[in-house]
Amino acid sequence: MIPQFQQYKGSFPYKTDSKNRVNVVPAWRPAQGEPVNLMPSISEGVKILKVLTQEAFEYRVERIKQHAESPKQESQMKTKLVRMLREVSVNDQGKLLIPKDLAEYAGIAPDSEVMLSAGDSHFEIWNRDKFEEIFGLSPVPEDEDHLAIF
Template sequence: MGLPANSFEGVFDFKLDAKGRVSVPAEWRPGKGEALPLRLLKWRTLEVPVLKALTGEAFSSMIQSIDGSDLSAGIKSQRKGLLYSRNTQVTINDQGKVLIPRKLVEEHGLEPGGSVHLFGRGSNFDIVSPRDHETMLKAEEALLDDLYASVDFS
């Protein structure tokens, strides 16, 4: 399996402006005059609350993973319904900014003028509040020993 069409990589610290917009790294931005549609999903990564920003491709993969599971039709329908109800459509505009709706800003503990931490996850990225930033760093650090033991670069 190769890299996704849009590969979000790295960890970055930015500020949320007064209108609730956050800039993304230059390498994540669409081409000049283009926009990249995303879905912001209220989620938990490593048990840490995040706003998960998914491309359409990544969101479709989540839906397909539910469809391909051994769950009953009713449970599949419920889970897909949750994904649809918990997401908000946004875009990375041609200036490289994402407008986070005010309600999500407030619910997620973000503040205009305050820090926002972006964690690239390949086909998606996590928007982490200052309140949860340290917890996310510790959760990732706890996984490193397993990663080192499982990946062989020789």
């Protein structure tokens, strides 16, 4: 069964405040009081942060269970996943606090420009300069559009 995740679409520029909080796109905000997890990751060779709901985390755990080749590998992969996660929340004003070490990892400084970008079962927080350097506002080139969907 394929889970029905929160549907993320698009990429949005935002600015962090002096405490490294960023507004979350209103449609992407979890239910009040529902925790989310930040996870350091790499996309297109750039260090980013992935934001996972509890549902997206559980989906990853289920995938580990389905694809691990042994109980030992399953345990190691689950341990690696939970070690990488940091539970955070979105406050009443819709702001997510990015912990200092994770902000530094992703090259996000207080009062800086970031991009919130849709992912498959998560959304991502990027340093805006890095995001625009890679993606800009250009459409996907025809030779990369093998399925004719862009």
